[in-house]
Amino acid sequence: MSDKFKNNDNLIELCENTFYPPINLKNYQVEKETLSIIPQRIALAYAVIPLDSVEFILTVAMSDPLDIATIDNLKAATKMDISPVIASDEDITEALIKYYNKPTDSESIDRNNSLESDTGKFSELKEGSAQFSMDEVCELSQKTKIIDALNQILIDAIKLKASDIHIEPCQYYVRVRYRIDGILHQIHRMDKHFQEAIIARIKIMSRLDITQRRVSQDGRFSFNTEVHKIDVRVSVLPIDFGEKIVLRLLNQENISFSMEKLGFSQYATTAFNTALEKPLGLILLTGPTGSGKTTTLYTLLSRLNTDQRSLITLEDPVEYNLAGVSQVPIRHEIGLDFATILRATLRQSPDILMLGEIRDSETADIAMKAALTGHIVFSTLHTNDAPSAITRLLNMGLEPFLISFAVNMIAAQRLVRTICPDCKTSLKEDLSNRGEIPLQYRKRDVILYKGAGCKKCNNTGYKGRVAIIEALLFDPIIRDLIIHKASLEEIRTYAREKCAMKTLREDAMEKCLKGETTLEEIMRVTTEI
Ligand SMILES: [Zn+2]
Incomplete structure (x- = not known):
């Protein structure tokens, strides 16, 4: 024991006078018994080292002894009074690795609540349902041609299972394209003189300002057919030849959030199930925009959505309403302080938290600490593959030990188009x-499949999409590799060789051999690693 701590009473007195003594942690050995007072995940989350305890007073080394929030949290966690001493950040990091580097309690805590699967019932979106004033109705009724034209565009989009409609004014005409299974197809072409009327009609339906033509606007309306109720998210952007409109179709009735529906392989399903069994920690999804990350996040949330748990999401924007989940819409572009909202959210003590995206180091830091202090956290990052997410987080300035202990799983995701069942043919390659x-798939005489093209698939040979996954599950060795700053290559090699991690291309290759998709499609969507 160091001399400094011979007289604990003195030390406490000093602290009460807001004079915090410094300590050199290198010269100090903490007893095992003392270490056990602060569990590993708490110590890592708050970057603190317990030094000594006398009765109900725990002496703790920290870099900022004026951090009242941390002291309060430690008090609550240990049920002791906290007496801080100052140590440098560097010393604390070193001590955390020295004393806490073996994943133990965060791995072995049993989940109290059973993993009941909930199919997830989704409430209907009510916002902005088209209700017109009499004036508007009168004005529009004189333009039945426009109404019919827009209705036709929407009905065709539903028939073709389009996810978006792009209405783009060009120099001499208006181009109407549909995004079907992720790819844009030109379907209609309108006369230029319909342009203003159709844009005005959409703006009125989604309650946007029709007089504003030089600013971007966002809105929403609902569209009902005999069999479908479609919510349409509208975005208007001024371009060279007018205003470009993108309509995002959200078919509330067709959504079901199950791993089977997402088309996960057995490998991907098992990996997610393993990660979801952990009582706390971060699950990160990576991939570019449009790779289906949000749908996967909703699926994972639905699985954990029970009456016994509190679920909160912070999203930009909220895409689907999940019954029983508190969803907070975030508007990044209007400069709301995301970190502030996130802290306020955590004060509501959610069991499960979903952040639409980790955009900066502050958010990442809060998310990691939330994951270490008893929350299950879901979020997304923009990286190409799963191991690269570790590099991204390190580049954001996060401590390796924080990433190492907070994260349970990183999954990269893409969507591949599936072969149309009506025109599927096989071929030997x-x-x-x-x-x-x-390498393992380089063989002679492999039976592959293709869509020849038919009426049902618009001659594309494809219909629908499924998700492919590269799942990196954190085990004690991966955590260790990260702490010891192993290279990306070392982590990737270990994950592939020892944890049976499949790359995106490998997971896709399995789907290819099963006849779900084509070789061309997986080459288009994945990169070689
Ligand atoms: Zn077909």
């Missing part, structure tokens, strides 16, 4: 010399 294909 020689893959033995195809360098871009993962």
Whole structure:
């Protein structure tokens, strides 16, 4: 024991006078018994080291002894009075690794609540349902041609299962394209003189300002057919030849959030199930925009959505309403302080928290600490593959030990188009010399499949999409590799060789051999690693 701590009473007195003594942690050995007072995940989350305890007073080394929030949290966690002493950040990091580097309690805590699966019932979106004033109705009724034209555009989009409609004014005409299974197709072309009327009609339906033509606007309306109720998210952007409108179709009735519906392989399903069994920690999804991350997040949330748990999401924007979940819409562009909202959210003690996206180091830091202090946290990052997310987080300035202990799983995701069942044909191919294909699949006479193209699939040969996954599950060795600043390559090699991690291309290749998708499609969507 160091001399400094011979007289604890003195030390406490000093602290009460807001004079916090410094300590050199290198010269100090903490007893095992003392370490056990602050569990690993708490110590890591708050970057503190317990030093000594006398009766109900715990002496704790921290870099900022004026951090009242941390002291309060430690008090609550240990049921002791906290007496801080000052240590440098560097010393604390070193001590955390020295004393707490073995994943133990965060791995072994049993979940109290059973993992009941909930199919997730979704309430209907009510916002902005088109209700017109009499004046508007009168004005529009004189333009039945416009109303019919827009209705037709929407009905065709529903029939073709489009996710978005792009209405783009060009120099001499208006181009109407549909995004079907992720790819844009030009379907209609309108006369230029319909342009203003159709834009005005959409703006009125979504309650936007029709007089504003030089600013971007966002809105929403509902569209009902005999069988469908579609919510439409509208975005208007001024361009060269007028205003470009993108309509996002959200078909509330067709959504079901199950892993089977997402088309997960057995490998991906098992990986997510393993991660969801952990009582706390961060699950990160990575991939570019449009790779289906949000749908996967909703699926994972639905699985954990029971009456015994409190779920909160922070999203930009809220895409679907999940019954029983508190969803907070975030508008990044209007400069709301995301970190402030996140802190306020955590004060509501959610069991499960979903952040639409980790955009900056402050958010990442709060998310990690929430994950370490008893919350299940879901979020997304923009990286190409799962291991690269670790590098991204390190580049954001996060401490390796924080990433190492907070994260349970990183999954990269893409969507691949599936072959149209009505025109599917098989063909024999020689893959033995195809360098871009993962080694284990380079064989002769492999049976592959393709869509020949038919009426039902618009001659594309594809219908629908499924998710492919690269799942990196954190085990004690991966956590150790991160703490010891192993290279990305080392982590990737270990994950592939020892944890049976499949890359996106490998997971896709399995779908290809099963006849779910084509070789061209997986080459388009994945990169070689
Ligand atoms: Zn077909």
